[in-house]
Amino acid sequence: MSSNEKTTENSDVKTVEMAWLKGTYHFHTYAYRDPRSAFASGIGLPVVSPTTVLLGMVSSLFSTGDSGGAQRLLDRAHECEVLVDAPDGVIFFRAFHQLRRYNTEYEGKDKRKGINARYGLTTINQGTREYGLVDGAITVYVGVPSELSGNSISALTNLRHLGTSDSLCSLIQPVSVGDRPDTMKLLYAPRRDFAKRILEQGLGTIGDSVTTVTLSTFNGAKPLKQTLRHWKMAGDSADTELTPYVIAGSFEGTTRGRIYRKGRPR
16 A cells, blocks of 8 residues: 555545554663553563554654644544554563552542542552563554644654653654555554454465464544543543454563564565
């Protein structure tokens, strides 16, 4: 699919002209939590969710002062498409960290128990999270409505973290505009699309190994306006859902953590 190809939305006459952008990042620290795992004991994944990329771009625009561009991208995030090319490998290890959270106005959020004397102050809890040492780079491909391509290039150029807020990254080459990559060459595809390919072309096309992970995606509904004020967990809001994805590669357990190695699609 070329960058100026038009795609039809369902049976409507309206079409959206898409531009495909590519950004490749080196990670200084890497952490991305499986959306199904608890915040205090996050399990790491070697790829990030489509919603993570798009909301990271929105955050990037806000950080540079382009609030208008950020709002326009958020309003049309459900029309965008994201593909992620996993790194060559990731060594995951668990780290203890302190979680600072603000006390709510009422104890246990139950108004009948009265005002919390520590309202507004922080509580410190201990948690664990999997961090990763990344071998190689992570490349993201983002298809956006063509009229948003300028803002989106700026967003990807100024992206400073992807995953958690301490998952710091740097762009290692200028953002480029090109064609939509083959989903199966990256092997980053919803499981239903992967199963269809296997039925059509056979097992000989999948490479050395594959793994199924669960990622957060927009479900096609227009993102809610209140998302800017409070973002619910994926699958717990009207505009997101949890989707099984197939990625290239496999995991190996060790006494100290886990190792992800990328399989090569054929």
